Every structure is written in structure tokens, then in C-alpha cells.
Amino acid sequence: MAREAASGKRRGRRRGDGGTRDAIAEAARRLFGGGGYDRVTLRAIAAEAGVDPALVLHYFGSKERLFLSVAGLPVPPQEVLARLAEGDRASAGLRLTRFVLDRLADPRERARITAVVRAAVSEPAAAKLMREQLTLELMLPLAEALGSEDAALRANLAGSQVVGLIMARYVVGIEPLASAPAETVAAAVAPTLQRYLAEPLD
């Protein structure tokens, strides 16, 4: 992360408008991902990006808008959904768990996802984003594609396990879960998501 930060700063200083904007977005992604939303100041983001604080407001307008612009989904949910819903129904939970863990293994995506979860506890715009990205655009259409009844409740339950996993493994960092191999975690969590999305609930 330190090396990325340094190269981000260099890019920010050397490039033109697009480079500066990108450097600010990259700095925001790192800082929001690593700490509480309310503690990340525009001044700290500017310092991390190596630019004048006025430029952050110039490009993004406000902290909330900067947050929302870096917290958007990088891949259209339809593409993700198609991949997860296709194939054997009995292994949908495993596909979903592996998809989530793969995304979190990528440092940039991990920063984006932990930023949304961290911010959701205090910032209503982030809580709304979490509901949309996790439940409405992913879990709910997946539960529906699998033909499950009570799709809305099932989507919420699956979302609760995923959010809890992000909290425990990446935000709070509880050991040994935080350092466990992804395949160990996938094997443990997949049956939970499978049951929530596609099997009898009680």
C-alpha cells in the first residue's frame, strides 16, 4: 500500500487534469477504506494525493460526493449476476462466496468495499449504497433467479453474512478469520449463503 500511495502521489503531481482527479480518487479510496468515514478529512485526502485541498473541492464538490464517486460498482451488476445465477443451483452459494472473496482479495476493491461498510454506520448515503449494491442489485436478483420464495428476506440474510464477514475479516480484523486462507473461509461460509439463498430456511 505504501508503494502504491507514493506512485499515486507522483502521478498526481506530474499529470494534467485527469491525472490529478484520478490521484484524488485513488487517495480517497485508500483513506476511506482504511478508517472511519468521519475521520477522513478532505485535507488528509489532498495530502495523500499530493495536491492542494482546494482541488479536491474543485473536482468533487463535497466529501459525500467524492465518497460516492469512488464507492460505485466497478462492474455492472448484470454481468456479475449472470455469472452467479448460471450453472448448478446447488453450488450457487459457493460461486457467490468465491466471488465475494475474490473481490476482497483485490486491494483496490477491498478498499472500496470496506469504505462502504465503514461509512454505512454513520453516513446515510453510504448506508443506502450498501443496501443497493449488496441487496437490491446482487442478492435479491440472485435469489429471484434461483427461483426461491421469500427472495427479499433471503437476500437480506445473505447480505448480513457477507457484511459480517467483511466486518470480522477486513474491518475489525478478528483472528484467525482475518488470516485464514480464502478457500478455508469459502468452504465454511458457502453453505450458509447456499441455504439463505436457495434452501429451506427452517
Next chain:
Amino acid sequence: MAREAASGKRRGRRRGDGGTRDAIAEAARRLFGGGGYDRVTLRAIAAEAGVDPALVLHYFGSKERLFLSVAGLPVPPQEVLARLAEGDRASAGLRLTRFVLDRLADPRERARITAVVRAAVSEPAAAKLMREQLTLELMLPLAEALGSEDAALRANLAGSQVVGLIMARYVVGIEPLASAPAETVAAAVAPTLQRYLAEPLD
């Protein structure tokens, strides 16, 4: 909640030292439980309690110490543990799920628990408290009492589901999970906790 707040203020004004201290603690519990840790100021807690801000510092020293004093467990973990570990091993997950939902049905306990989860994303002292209260003092000894191998990882997995449930149902409030009857939620979540704590993991 509004009526409780008003009566809390009256108590704070009318009583002596102990009453003032209690009124501050009660106000802190409500405010930390309802919003992000970093947004709750000592000034706001003083206003909610109807006392001078200087008294908050006088009684509690700092925001962090005030937080820790209201976020402690109200019941010794040994008593809780004994109740959960005793009885049929196959229904330990259901006992744990009902215990968690019962605690969250009590407004005072819900405020305490959501305060810990909300604060854990930004405040290391709260993250430590979450690890201790949820994992080290509850889930881990329970997994051990049930005679499960890999008790530490199992405790983390069970903790992740419980934290995710608190986030989804009480902190972010995702519907229909937030309004679902406790027994519906218990029936859905109990098999997850049962498996994490006491059944084969893969």
C-alpha cells in the same frame, strides 16, 4: 425513545451526583447507539442529559472512557455461557440465536450493542471491545464447551454472522429483515450458528 430521553433529562437535573452521572451515561448510551461514534460529541451528550458539558469530563474524563464505561457487558459472561452451553448440543445454535435476539429486543441493550458495532469501524478501543465481548468471552468458550475442533475459527465465523445481523437488522436497517419477527430470524439464523459452532465446517 423520545419519552425516555425527556425523563432522562429530568432525572439528570433533579438528582444529586449519582443521578447526574447516570443521566450522562444514559444519554451517552442512546447517542452512541443511534449514530456514528465520531459524530457523537461530548457537548451533544451533555445537552441530551441536560447537564453542563464540563460535568461530562468531570465524571468520565474523556469520550473514549465514557464510551467504554457504557459499553461494558451488563451480565458476567460466565453466567451467559453456562446457560448457552448446557443442554442439548444440537440446539446450542438456537439457544445462542435466541439469546442474541432477546438482548437486542431490549432498547438499552440494543443501544449498547449497536454502539459497540458502530464505533468498532473507527475506534480501536471499540474494535477491541467487540473482539473481546463477542469472540473471546462468548463465542470461543462456547465453541470450546461444545467440544468443537478449530474453536477459534468457529468462534470468529459465528461472530461474523452475529455482527452482520446487527449491522443489517439494527444499524443499517435493511428491510424486510429489520422488521421481521424475532422467531422468523431465529429460525433462519440458528442453523448457521449451529453449524459454525458445532457441526462439520466443510
